[in-house]
Amino acid sequence: xxxxxxxxxxxxxxVKRVAQDELLTVMPGIRKNTAQQYILDxxxxxxxxxxxTSVEKHQNLRSPPTKSDPKFLKTSxxxxxxEQFIGPQRHKNERLQFARSNMATVWNKIIFSDEKKFNLDxxxxxxxxWRYLRKDPMYFSKRNFGGGSLMxxxxxxxxxxxxxxxxxxxxxxxxxxxxLAQHLLPYLRRRRRANMIYQQDNASVxxxxxxxxxxxxxxxxxxxxxxxxxxxNPVENLWSVLVRRVYxxxxxxxxxNDLKRALxxxxxxxxxxxxxxxxxSMPNRIFGVAQKQGGITHY
Numbered sequence: 001x002x003x004x005x006x007x008x009x010x011x012x013x014x015v016k017r018v019a020q021d022e023l024l025t026v027m028p029g030i031r032k033n034t035a036q037q038y039i040l041d042x043x044x045x046x047x048x049x050x051x052x053t054s055v056e057k058h059q060n061l062r063s064p065p066t067k068s069d070p071k072f073l074k075t076s077x078x079x080x081x082x083e084q085f086i087g088p089q090r091h092k093n094e095r096l097q098f099a100r101s102n103m104a105t106v107w108n109k110i111i112f113s114d115e116k117k118f119n120l121d122x123x124x125x126x127x128x129x130w131r132y133l134r135k136d137p138m139y140f141s142k143r144n145f146g147g148g149s150l151m152x153x154x155x156x157x158x159x160x161x162x163x164x165x166x167x168x169x170x171x172x173x174x175x176x177x178x179x180l181a182q183h184l185l186p187y188l189r190r191r192r193r194a195n196m197i198y199q200q201d202n203a204s205v206x207x208x209x210x211x212x213x214x215x216x217x218x219x220x221x222x223x224x225x226x227x228x229x230x231x232x233n234p235v236e237n238l239w240s241v242l243v244r245r246v247y248x249x250x251x252x253x254x255x256x257n258d259l260k261r262a263l264x265x266x267x268x269x270x271x272x273x274x275x276x277x278x279x280x281s282m283p284n285r286i287f288g289v290a291q292k293q294g295g296i297t298h299y
Contacts, residue, residue: 092294094226099289101224107282110223111162111184112199113155114235117169118246118263120148120253148256152263153179154235155187156270157196158279162187164267166260173210185218199223201233231299232285234278241274242266 151169155162165183167175188196198220200206215222230236245266246259253259281299288297 091226091228094294095229095232095289096294098224098226098229098232099286099294102286103283103290105282105286107279108158109194110197110199110279110282111155111157111187112233112235112279113153113162113184114201114233114239115151115153115167115203116239117149117151118259120256120259122247122251150256150259153183154238154267155184155198156235156238156275158276159191160272160275161267161270164264171205173205173208176205177211177214180214180220181218184220188220195221197221197223199225199233201225201229202227231297232282232289234281237278237299238270238274241270 149169151167151171153165153167163183165179167179171179184198188198198215200222202225205211226232242263246262249262250258253262285297285299288299289295
């Protein structure tokens with residue numbers, strides 16, 4: 001129930017409490033006929049009950065709550081949980097349907113893919129590093145826009161990796177198709193008898209009509225992938241491995257070419273047992289999604 005208090009039922013300004021008196025703030029006066037009843041509280045103020053529409057009409061609040069107010073609740077900005085990131089219930093339903101449809105999938109035939117941005121000063125989303133406590137900390141200067149960046153496309157399956165590709169940060173459907181023609185198609189031709197299936201997320205350049213028509217023309221079979229499901233993609237785990245190794249040797253890179261060489265060296269040096277382990281985790285990921293009714297897994 002929504003309530004409002006004022007020093008006098010005919011006063012100039014009103015104080016409203018929203019959502020069970022959790023937020024106190026001042027708002028313009030409300031007409032008398034919106035009040036249904038008056039109650040004199042212990043502070044000498046009149047409290048009266050408001051209808052929902054009258055509160056909706058006064059959303060422009062003039063001043064924030066004060067710490068002296070006993071009903072003031074201190075809040076902090078928090079990063080949304082991944083459970084909130086999944087979004088509407090339909091996304092969970094799609095994830096659950098995907099899990100049920102792929103219980104018996106042979107995951108060794110799937111080529112997993114993803115893109116990630118790397119900066120010369122470190123990858124996006126990483127602001128710290130692990131250090132040995134007995135050693136002096138290392139200090140790094142941050143340059144504008146990370147000192148330069150590049151976007152990386154990567155793909156792998158249980159039998160090995162596809163050649164790493166560097167793309168622009170602004171890629172359209174034609175650029176993506178050219179990338180696939182240069183890197184994915186040769187890999188598929190070498191394994192024509194294996195009947196490989198390509199996995200990609202639902203980015204706009206991936207799911208555009210032009211790209212889907214290109215896949216159909218090239219006879220590339222796609223895996224129907226649910227939205228908001230990075231926890232199901234083992235490439236995300238490879239990114240973490242790559243980040244640790246690339247930035248362990250050099251926390252910062254001088255040029256983009258230096259970063260490219262480091263990324264290629266680490267990508268080509270990935271152990272095949274690691275790839276097989278990540279692909280082998282797919283049944284557990286699928287089971288986890290089904291167990292949580294489409295919710296987030298720990299992967």
